[in-house]
Amino acid sequence: MRCVICFESVLPEVNWTNFLLVQKEVKLCTTCFEKFDVITEPGCPLCGRADSSGVCYDCERWEGSSYQGVLTKNVSVFSYNDFARELVARWKYRGDFTLIEAFAEAAQTKYKNYFQMMEADLVAIPLSKERLLERGFNQSDALITLLGVSPHRFLKRRGSEKQSKKGRSERLLGENPFILVKPTERPVVLVDDIYTTGMTVRHLALLLREAGCPEVYSFTLFR
Template identity: 75%
Template sequence: MRCLICFEQVLPKVDWTSFLTVQKPIKLCVSCMEKFAVIDEPGCKGCGRKDGNGLCFDCERWNRSEYSGVLEENVSVFGYNDFAKELVARWKYRGDFTLVHAFAEAVQTKYKNHFHGMDAELGAIPLSVERLLERGFNQSEAVITMLGASPHHFFKRKGNEKQSKRGRVERIMGENPFELIESVECPVVLVDDIYTTGMTVRHLARLLRENGCPRVHSFTVFR
């Protein structure tokens, strides 16, 4: 078996346990596993970033803005380090869709442990038609499916501008690029691959909260 990321051969551990129990397939080599910046205990309770204590400066600013209170929290699985950036580039932009299996188990475990018992709908982040054709899949829907759920499409995008091409100030000062097409009266978890400024999930959370949704959380693979 070869590592899904670096393609190095992975040799399974052989001992008495391996003979007596069913072993899970080994998907990653030790070197690649160690490059993931796992967020065990977030420093910021608002956005889930690993460093800091209490609320980070960004979350304090959000709490002083018109978006105060629209998002309960963001929960993320890994830090968005250089290794993660390359992994996401291969997965999302270069069509290496099988890489989703490299972090699937960790994502599933984190979601189950954190949101256990919550009766919530999982909301997908909409892509423009142009972006969907370019990538061939919606990464938000892919993560939701990985979690064993069906994506709910509460929103549609107004235009085709790519959020990742806009600077922080442009994102925060720009108008909401989404509109609500379906309201919901139960809690919602917005799911995406990366939390960067937090503007996207707050745009969406505000629309939901203004239309009857009691609580909105976000869950992302990387932070």
């Protein structure tokens, strides 16, 4: 077996405890595995930011705006360090789709611990047709499939402009780039690869909540 990130050979550990058990396939070498920064004790109870001692400054500002209370909580698997940034670039922008296997076990475990007992609809972040054609896949769809669930299509994107090209003030004052196409009265978990400012998930959460959704969470690989 070879590491899905660096392609070095990976030898599974065999001891008397697991000798008679079926060995699961190891996807990562030790070197790559140790470069992930797993979030074990998130500091901010709202967004999961690890380096905060309580509700972080960004979430305080969100809760003091028109988006107050629209997002119940964000849960993330890893901190978005330099190693993660390079992996996301390879996976999402350079077409190295098999890298999703590097995230599989940790993502499935975190999701199970937080959300599996909740009767919720998993919703992907919609991409524009142009962005989908450019990338070849929707990373949110891929992550939901990785969790063993089919994504729901409750929303769509108005246009193709990237929110990342706008400043925070411009995003807050601008038109919501998403449209609700189907309401739900069940809790929703929005699934994406990265939580950065929280603007995207709050845009979506606002539409869902205004249409009767009782709670909106987000689940992301990186924070």
